[in-house]
Amino acid sequence: MALCVFFGLKNTPLTLAVAASHAQLNILHRIVGYTAVFLVLLHAIFYTIHFGRQGRWATLIEEENLDGIGAGVAMLVLLMGILRHRGYEIFYISHIAGFMAAVVLTSLHRPIWAKKLPVAMLFIAGLWVSDRIIRATRMACNLINNEATFCPLPGGGTRLLLKKPGAEVAPPGSHCFLWIPRVHLYENHPFTIVGNGPSGLELVMKSRQGFTKGVGNFATRYPRRTAWASVDGPYGSCPNTDNYDKLILIAGGSGASFTFGLMNRILSQSERPIRQSFDFVWAVKRTAQVILCASLTM
Incomplete structure (x- = not known):
């Protein structure tokens, strides 16, 4: 044990x-x-x-x-x-x-x-x-002066933008545990960090059941509304991609939150022009989900 x-x-x-x-x-x-x-x-x-x-x-x-x-x-x-x-x-x-x-x-x-x-x-x-x-302790510290903005997306998705933590704390491609007391008081769930810059920490999720369904319902009912939120993290490690000539990123549906996050991380950490070739493969069920791409690359 x-x-x-x-x-x-x-x-x-x-x-x-x-x-x-x-x-x-x-x-x-x-x-x-x-x-x-x-x-x-x-x-x-x-x-x-x-x-x-x-x-x-x-x-x-x-x-x-x-x-x-x-x-x-x-x-x-x-x-x-x-x-x-x-x-x-x-x-x-x-x-x-x-x-x-x-x-x-x-x-x-x-x-x-x-x-x-x-x-x-x-x-x-x-x-x-x-x-x-x-x-x-981390969750409590990140809850201070922190809030999430709810943005509904086509196809039942939700984009969340949190004020904290800063760009150096949570790099894209890693993940964090999200807590929104107004949605579920006693639960926190892991989500991939899509981006993290001056505008805040960005998470994108697909509404399914339980917590994500609650987030989706709140975003649909109160678009652009803010609510108290906190995160614990970041967690996760990404491979060093500098030694590869070509990268192929493959994702399906909301799994693109990781591949977009990884790509954003590579671009943000590069101090010189990138000479690598990128192939980005994304499979979606509905064409409306392609609009999600605009959110992920903002």
Whole structure:
């Protein structure tokens, strides 16, 4: 569990050792998590067989073992991460609730401090809480004197322009976690930074469900309206493109927010004329979405 939490940190120390962001390291978080759940299932099966052969079924309903069963159920709840693309809000809430329940119930399952399990759970909780404190502090600081302007786009898209942070803080192509209390008080979601200049930090999103649907509805109902907003970030690393003669950028739909952001980042960081060749491929379902291009390149 400790390794799983470590790989899941947004502010992981690993970024100092390897050129990878938390998003790229998330695959390790999932692999370790699936392995942990598999080992928990084996643990439950083998002990059930062991007690069953000895006729000690009553042992399974002892208080400490019931806590262990509860911890196992909480670990299974964490598997709902498989469905995160279908319902991010459900995934987000269930993941946090499942993790907290798993840590507490695992400590109660074997509460003897001499066996080190409660110590390990405290260490795991400390890692997670530290990461949350760092993120909450950033979010609170960026909330001061910050607001987002909502601009509806054709095809159900929304363009957001935030006053903060500055151009040097959040380069295009990276991503940040957006919090808009008026849309969802308790949620923040990751979005790619399209541009960041004197006019502010620019985000573009496609309205689907949950948070993005709420943002889209607000933008449609109150175009050019502003609301209190904050971001945590930036996160993410982009490859060094200076050594390539030609770059091919391919995106579909709102995924162009990353490729446009990467292109804007390359152009803004270049101190001399760019001699590279660019091929930009963008697939859209409706011609109305092409108008989005004007927003992304402004």
